[in-house]
Amino acid sequence: MRVRVYFEDTDAGQIVYHANFLRFMERGRTNYLRLLGTNQQALLQEANDDAPGFAFVVRSMTIDFLKPASLDDVLDIITVPQEVRGASIVLLQECRRGDDLLVTARVRVAFISGGKAQRIPKSLRLSMERA
Amino acid sequence: MFSGIVYHANYLRYMERGRTNHLRLMGAEQQALFEQVETEGAGFAFVVRSMHLDFLKPARMDDVLDVVTWPIAVKGASIMLGQEVRRGEDVLVKAEVRVAFISGGRAQPIPKSIRTLMKADLIS
Numbered sequence: 351m352r353v354r355v356y357f358e359d360t361d362a363g364q365i366v367y368h369a370n371f372l373r374f375m376e377r378g379r380t381n382y383l384r385l386l387g388t389n390q391q392a393l394l395q396e397a398n399d400d401a402p403g404f405a406f407v408v409r410s411m412t413i414d415f416l417k418p419a420s421l422d423d424v425l426d427i428i429t430v431p432q433e434v435r436g437a438s439i440v441l442l443q444e445c446r447r448g449d450d451l452l453v454t455a456r457v458r459v460a461f462i463s464g465g466k467a468q469r470i471p472k473s474l475r476l477s478m479e480r481a
Numbered sequence: 482m483f484s485g486i487v488y489h490a491n492y493l494r495y496m497e498r499g500r501t502n503h504l505r506l507m508g509a510e511q512q513a514l515f516e517q518v519e520t521e522g523a524g525f526a527f528v529v530r531s532m533h534l535d536f537l538k539p540a541r542m543d544d545v546l547d548v549v550t551w552p553i554a555v556k557g558a559s560i561m562l563g564q565e566v567r568r569g570e571d572v573l574v575k576a577e578v579r580v581a582f583i584s585g586g587r588a589q590p591i592p593k594s595i596r597t598l599m600k601a602d603l604i605s
Contacts, residue, residue, distance in 0.1 A: 368529045369493035376490070407536075408489045414531045 351381045355423045365418035371453050372413075375443050378427030379406070379459070382441070386477050400471040401463035409438060413455045423447050434478045436469050437461055486539040492574045493532075496564045499548035500527070500580070503562075507598055518592045525589075527580040530559060535575045544568050555599045557590050558582055 353374050361367035426446045433440040438460045445453040461470040540546055547567045554561040559581045566574040582591040
């Protein structure tokens with residue numbers, strides 16, 4: 351997924367404010383889920399039937415800020431599942447500008463439904479394991 | 482959908498304020514220090530190099546949160562800080578944050594005066 355750096359994403363040092371990378375990463379994760387959904391339209395519907403009003407919430411992250419991003423940069427957000435467990439997933443994410451690796455993150459997200467942590471429906475889990 | 486809980490990236494803003502305040506409190510204790518550093522390394526800043534975050538419990542609208550900041554390790558060019566976001570006794574978010582000292586757009590050794598001051602706060 352590509353994002354362009356706008357003025358509102360930057361800080362007083364005219365580089366992307368560190369917390370804003372987390373917003374880019376979130377968009378990357380949402381997009382990753384959406385892409386899973388377009389591959390398998392029925393899948394997310396099925397997950398929703400199994401676990402109404404489901405959501406993924408961030409449990410923990412480790413982030414390395416290697417290089418700064420600046421105004422007008424076009425960044426690629428890459429999201430890859432590293433580990434799919436019963437109730438949580440570990441995703442690896444990278445923010446790149448061309449060949450330059452700017453930020454890396456390891457993000458653990460948990461599956462929530464009805465306000466509680468739940469097991470991830472099998473159909474969803476399998477498609478992530480395949481991805 | 483309105484959930485009334487704090488968006489995860491916003492804790493980073495709270496924690497940044499906590500770090501800024503931590504520095505300000507150090508400066509209030511030793512006013513001359515920061516002026517000295519300012520003249521030595523014109524336009525210095527601390528930048529975040531890496532973070533580890535655990536989101537343990539959600540914070541909700543109207544909550545009053547405490548952000549607690551303490552140094553864990555003080556090295557030549559970077560500092561490891563521990564931070565917690567708490568609501569009363571409840572720890573909601575735990576973080577370890579590595580910040581580097583930047584001056585003139587580059588990583589630099591932290592001026593000794595600041596390093597000594599931060600080391601004084603180390604809980605060993």
